[in-house]
Amino acid sequence: MLGLVVLFGATPAMAKNTRFLDFFPVYRSDFIQIRDGPCAAEFALKQAGAQVCRSLLDCMLENTSEVIKGDMGSGIVVLGLGPTILTFLGSGTAETSLLARRRPLLALLIASGSPAVSPLPTFVYPNPIEELEARDNHLAIMQFSPIQAIFVSILEYVLVMGAIANVYITAFTMGSWSINTISCDDLWYPTLWAVTTLFIHIFGSWCLALRVSTPGNNEDSQHRVKERLFRWIRNELTPCITHNKLQLIWKPESYLFVAISWWTSLLTVVHLLYGTVAFSSIQFIGYVDSIQILARFMGSAVVCRAILMFELAGMRNALKYESPQEEYSLVQASHTRLSSTHDF
Numbered sequence: 001m002l003g004l005v006v007l008f009g010a011t012p013a014m015a016k017n018t019r020f021l022d023f024f025p026v027y028r029s030d031f032i033q034i035r036d037g038p039c040a041a042e043f044a045l046k047q048a049g050a051q052v053c054r055s056l057l058d059c060m061l062e063n064t065s066e067v068i069k070g071d072m073g074s075g076i077v078v079l080g081l082g083p084t085i086l087t088f089l090g091s092g093t094a095e096t097s098l099l100a101r102r103r104p105l106l107a108l109l110i111a112s113g114s115p116a117v118s119p120l121p122t123f124v125y126p127n128p129i130e131e132l133e134a135r136d137n138h139l140a141i142m143q144f145s146p147i148q149a150i151f152v153s154i155l156e157y158v159l160v161m162g163a164i165a166n167v168y169i170t171a172f173t174m175g176s177w178s179i180n181t182i183s184c185d186d187l188w189y190p191t192l193w194a195v196t197t198l199f200i201h202i203f204g205s206w207c208l209a210l211r212v213s214t215p216g217n218n219e220d221s222q223h224r225v226k227e228r229l230f231r232w233i234r235n236e237l238t239p240c241i242t243h244n245k246l247q248l249i250w251k252p253e254s255y256l257f258v259a260i261s262w263w264t265s266l267l268t269v270v271h272l273l274y275g276t277v278a279f280s281s282i283q284f285i286g287y288v289d290s291i292q293i294l295a296r297f298m299g300s301a302v303v304c305r306a307i308l309m310f311e312l313a314g315m316r317n318a319l320k321y322e323s324p325q326e327e328y329s330l331v332q333a334s335h336t337r338l339s340s341t342h343d344f
Helices: 002-009 012-018 025-034 040-047 053-062 066-087 095-099 105-111 128-132 144-176 187-209 222-238 255-280 286-318
Strands: 124-126 341-343
Touching: 025 040, 025 053, 025 066, 025 095, 025 286, 040 053, 066 255, 066 286, 095 105, 095 187, 095 286, 105 144, 105 222, 105 286, 144 187, 144 286, 187 255
Parallel strands: none
Antiparallel strands: 124 341
16 A cells, blocks of 8 residues: 555656655765756756756766766666566465465565565466475474464564565655656656556465355355454464464366466566566666665565465464364365366
């Protein structure tokens, strides 16, 4: 939500008024000196409302030393590689979708705070059954008392909210303190890249909803609605390790599932391409500032990824149902067990 506020709040008028006013710290004094010296006339026209953004950009680049330009080139390379690097630290849509079956609010926040999505091959969707199967020789997840569980959950929300704020503040700062050669007057390109990650995860959750169902979700009596509301509140306030096992019923494929799955895979590629183009077209930023920006994005991605993996591990090791079924089985399939990925 913070990203949407920042994105739609950055109107064209605001963008025009903030262009060239501030720069990243390393070369801030150099660029301000150039702006107020050789390019003072163009800057005055720009401040008066004239459409001279590109003329001012050309003037400042012409008066920038070759040493600074070389450093800016290194920074552009770092930023251009940033979206690709972040995909190795980000979470996949299938993983956040699984968490959304138990803690949809936390999953939504994790999707917002993770600035990149791990791409999926087209027409290949990971099998959630494989994700929830118990794993041998893995680090055991500790059990929590009710008070400890609430404390851990609050800590998760605090960390995720901090990651979200870090992502959108960093993205907005990128647009405000630099100039994008694609559209000189606009500052929202990095923020748009950060915001669209959330919608990719939403499509991923839709894919999972088309492929599996949860027993009992079709019951709509008033008593059942109240029970589900109470369960949702309880689940959101406690880690998944304290919940019962998640049971999913595998449903046959549908044409809608194939279409949405393909669309989600395509969106991840488009998002990566857009981020690469938007980041590599930024001017007036050196490699030191670029590394700091990338480090901030990486920090948010690592925090969200760690919390997601902790919750998925909790779902695998959660309390078992007392039932005649296999106790180690977390998922019920309608007919057959599937492999780790399913090709259409």
